[in-house]
Amino acid sequence: MSAKGDVSLGKELFTRAACVTCHAVDLKEVQKGPYLGSAGTKFTRDYLIQSVLEPGAVVAPGFQTVMLKTRNRKSYTGFITQEQDGMVEVRDIAGMVSKVKASEIKSRKQLSFSMMPVGLVGGMTTEEFAALIEYLASLKEK
Numbered sequence: 001m002s003a004k005g006d007v008s009l010g011k012e013l014f015t016r017a018a019c020v021t022c023h024a025v026d027l028k029e030v031q032k033g034p035y036l037g038s039a040g041t042k043f044t045r046d047y048l049i050q051s052v053l054e055p056g057a058v059v060a061p062g063f064q065t066v067m068l069k070t071r072n073r074k075s076y077t078g079f080i081t082q083e084q085d086g087m088v089e090v091r092d093i094a095g096m097v098s099k100v101k102a103s104e105i106k107s108r109k110q111l112s113f114s115m116m117p118v119g120l121v122g123g124m125t126t127e128e129f130a131a132l133i134e135y136l137a138s139l140k141e142k
Contacts, residue, residue, distance in 0.1 A: 010135025
């Protein structure tokens with residue numbers, strides 16, 4: 001299969017494996033998780049492979065998973081998208097943003113895992129996985 005064919009298959013797999021649920025490849029799209037539209041410019045293939053196979057190995061700055069517990073016993077798990085004017089915004093794995101008053105936060109703990117689930121490529125063949133990485137590596141700054 002040609003590299004162009006690998007990229008086309010990789011793009012299809014990016015959607016099928018639900019990567020698009022959290023990762024945008026176009027700045028015009030809603031940004032939920034780390035932006036991958038320039039993955040091929042910013043990251044080596046080895047880094048991309050490790051990030052897909054072991055999502056918690058290296059978590060992009062700003063996307064560390066945090067758990068907030070409030071005084072009224074509510075919990076929020078996600079990453080902090082904004083902190084200002086006494087409010088903290090937390091985006092969860094579904095992309096939903098919750099606004100929490102900073103004064104209501106009882107505890108805040110950075111967790112050791114990524115919100116990206118492990119095993120998303122478990123059903124892929126070696127060739128499909130290689131095509132996915134080829135697609136990610138093809139994404140360059142415009």
